[in-house]
Amino acid sequence: MKLFRITALFIVLASISPGILFSQKVWSLDNCISFALDNNFSIQNQELGVSIRNADFRQARNDLLPTLTAQFSFDQYFGRSIDPTTNAYVDVKFFNNAYGINSAVDIFNGFVKLNTIDMQRHNLLAEKSKLKQVENQVAFTIINGYYDVLLKQGLASIAIENFTLSKGQLNYISKLVEIGRKAGTDLLETEANMAADSFLLVQSNHLLEQAYLELKYLMNFPLTDNLVIDTTVFSVFSGTLDTLTMHGLFQIASLVLPDLAIARNQLLAAKQAVHISQGAFSPRAGFYAGWNSQYMETNRNENNAIIPFSSQISNNASEYLSLGIEIPLFSRFSKYTSLSKSKLQYEQARVQYDNVSYKLMMGIEKSLTDWKSARAEYESSLSQQTKSYKAYEAAQKKLDKGLINIIEFYIQKNKWFRAKTEVLRTGLQVLLKERYIRFLMTGSFTSN
Numbered sequence: 001m002k003l004f005r006i007t008a009l010f011i012v013l014a015s016i017s018p019g020i021l022f023s024q025k026v027w028s029l030d031n032c033i034s035f036a037l038d039n040n041f042s043i044q045n046q047e048l049g050v051s052i053r054n055a056d057f058r059q060a061r062n063d064l065l066p067t068l069t070a071q072f073s074f075d076q077y078f079g080r081s082i083d084p085t086t087n088a089y090v091d092v093k094f095f096n097n098a099y100g101i102n103s104a105v106d107i108f109n110g111f112v113k114l115n116t117i118d119m120q121r122h123n124l125l126a127e128k129s130k131l132k133q134v135e136n137q138v139a140f141t142i143i144n145g146y147y148d149v150l151l152k153q154g155l156a157s158i159a160i161e162n163f164t165l166s167k168g169q170l171n172y173i174s175k176l177v178e179i180g181r182k183a184g185t186d187l188l189e190t191e192a193n194m195a196a197d198s199f200l201l202v203q204s205n206h207l208l209e210q211a212y213l214e215l216k217y218l219m220n221f222p223l224t225d226n227l228v229i230d231t232t233v234f235s236v237f238s239g240t241l242d243t244l245t246m247h248g249l250f251q252i253a254s255l256v257l258p259d260l261a262i263a264r265n266q267l268l269a270a271k272q273a274v275h276i277s278q279g280a281f282s283p284r285a286g287f288y289a290g291w292n293s294q295y296m297e298t299n300r301n302e303n304n305a306i307i308p309f310s311s312q313i314s315n316n317a318s319e320y321l322s323l324g325i326e327i328p329l330f331s332r333f334s335k336y337t338s339l340s341k342s343k344l345q346y347e348q349a350r351v352q353y354d355n356v357s358y359k360l361m362m363g364i365e366k367s368l369t370d371w372k373s374a375r376a377e378y379e380s381s382l383s384q385q386t387k388s389y390k391a392y393e394a395a396q397k398k399l400d401k402g403l404i405n406i407i408e409f410y411i412q413k414n415k416w417f418r419a420k421t422e423v424l425r426t427g428l429q430v431l432l433k434e435r436y437i438r439f440l441m442t443g444s445f446t447s448n
Contacts, residue, residue, distance in 0.1 A: 028230045029146050030446045032219055033139045039220040040138045046131045053127040057120040063113050066105035071292075073098045085298045094297040099313070102290035107323075110282025111275065119272035126265035129258035132443075136258070138218075139445040140436075145215040147432050149229055152208040154424040159197070159204040162417050166194040173406070186406040193410050233431055241437060246365045249440055256443030259360055263353040270342070270349035277339040281328060288322040364440060371433040378426040385419040392416040 027035075037043060074097045083090045106113065173190045176182035216227055254260050295312045307315070328335065395412035398404045439445050 024226060024228050026228050026230045029143065029233070032146055032215070032229070033142050033446055035221065036138050036142045036219040037135055040134075041220070042134050043131070043138060046127075046134045050124070050127045050131055053120070053124040057117070057124045060113070060117040060120040063116070064106075066103050068103045069101070071098070071100040071102070083298045084294070084296050085300075090298070092298075096294060096296035096298070098292065098294035100290060100292040102288070104286055104288045107285040107287055108282075109284045110279030112279040112282075115272045115275040115279060119269045119276065122265040122269035122272065126262050126269065129261040129265065132258040133262065136439070136443075136445065140439075141218050142215070143432065143435060143445055145211070145218045146229060147428050149208070149211045149215050150231060150233065151425060151428055152204065152211040153231060154428075155421060156201075156204040156208045158417060158420050158424065159201040163194070163197045163201045165413070166190075166197040170194050181402075182406075189406045189410070233428075241368075241371065241434070244368060244437070246361070246368060249364050249368065249437070250361050253360060253364055253440040253443075254357075257360070257440070258443075259356050260353075263349070263356040267346070267349040267353045270346040273342045274339070274346050277335070277342040280335045280338065283328070284326040286324050286326075288324060289320065291317065291319045293317040367433065367437055367440060371430070371437055374426060374429040374433045378423070378430050381419065381422040381426045385416070385423050388412070388416040388419040 074095075076093075076095050078093050080089055080091050081094070082088070083094075084096055170187075170190045173182055173187050177184060177187045212227060213223070215221070215229075216223055221227055293313045293316045295309050295316075297306060299307050299312055301307055392412045392415070395404060395409045399406065399409040435445065
């Protein structure tokens, strides 16, 4: 799509501080977005959230591995104690220690661990989509801030032009008053008009400074550094948007935007949570193996000498293999409560998915409507600007001939400048709405 003769808008923006643009780094919109994405605290926090979810997913897979534990005990007995060698009571001080290695692995647990892996995988995917969503939100705020600076720059440029014309008009009227061709009241009216234009110039510069500060804040840009943005803004489309339909754009957006991906993965995770709760009712089977041994200071030979450490460890060693089955019978209804809650949470996730889908569809319809309205307003403002300029030129000629008074002239002049302001505002709105539709089609706010 050709951008409806936006050339006039570019000329207005490009006329602002050309010397500054050549002497410093000029930040394009994509540069501003990239800087914000690298320095935004919300994004950094969400990245940590992704790392946490990744750790949960990793641990869910690791839970399939067997457990392995080593046990050591070092015991010193005093007074009346049981002799571990004879199981008889003795009243002597002695020392013994024990060693053991044990392992266990689940053979079956109602697929709880497998369903947990799947649940954590969907939680991780949802968290990654949330990160993309936060990045898009940051990018959107940067775009709004960037276009607000463009608007304020354009308004400042128009205010400069307006003030310059008023200053020239004041000089012109002053000379006519001096030679008696104009009344003194016309000079007073001209001075009042120039004072008003001077105020608007000061105000527009102040608003421009505020817009720059807001953009810096949104970017986390150093406040002491100078930020100069690129005023050359072009359409991000080469084709036409007129053929786009709400249904077609929804089909594309549902694939590239993170909103539905978040809701979809949360729904799938909630479904796996139901399976996990159901698995808690299932019997559990596990395989266990281990080795144990001990050394006892009371373990002596026929000569009443302590049997050496290595011999005791070898003689006292025992191994075991075990297959165990655990059948849940009664758990104070906690498993039923857990299952009921997980089913309700699944229904919540399903309702949330439908809600996100509906909001996305409505947002797409609104975006297309807003773009068409912005385009119509821009075309209308262009026509109004052309007519206002012709009326201003005619008023200038009538004023020179004394056919109208100075007040009537300024009415036409102000109408012309208001029309220029509307061209600037509506033109930027077209670009902004256009960029958002491109985002719905690509999932990216940048023009790359």
